[in-house]
Amino acid sequence: MKTPTFTCGLDAAIAVMGGKWKGLILFALQDGPLRFGELRRAVAGISERVLILQLREMEATGLLHREVYHQVPPKVEYxxxxxxxxxxxxxxxxxxxxxxxxxxxxxIPWDQVR
Known part of the structure; x- marks a missing residue:
């Protein structure tokens, strides 16, 4: 895969945090670690599938840490x-x-803007 070339810092920042949900996930995690269910409740309107995908992307880019606790029942914190x-x-x-x-x-009449 080709490494992206950014035209400016804003371009690079948007590449890392782009999309509707990542900013809301960042905001939800600002006060400390949360489990998956807590995150889903904190980010209103996000589906489970989209949350999983966003968390994976954010972990891959280094924005968040996923801690797995090997216990019964399993526990994961972000x-x-x-x-x-x-x-x-x-x-x-x-x-x-x-x-x-x-x-x-x-x-703003968003139906006319989009």
Whole structure:
């Protein structure tokens, strides 16, 4: 597989965290490790299949750590790596911007935009 060439830092960052769900997963994990079921409840609207795929991608890119506890019943926890925490910190101002402009964003006629 060819290594992607990025045109700028924003391009590289979007490649790592692209998609609707990764930012929400990062946000859900900001306060500490969560098990799969806890994550699914924390990220409203995500299907089990999509959550599994997103978690695998995020682990492969180094954003999160998957800890498997060998016990009965099996236990798996997901937590942010330093790399993931740094991305979460970088996204915080974007979230603040969204909160500040939420009314205006919700008023956009999205059916006409898409």
């Amino acid at each position: 937590s942010l790596t330093g790399f993931g925490r740094s991305l979460n910190s970088a996204l915080a101002p974007l979230g603040e911007w969204g909160e500040a402009h939420l009314d205006r964003i919700e008023a």
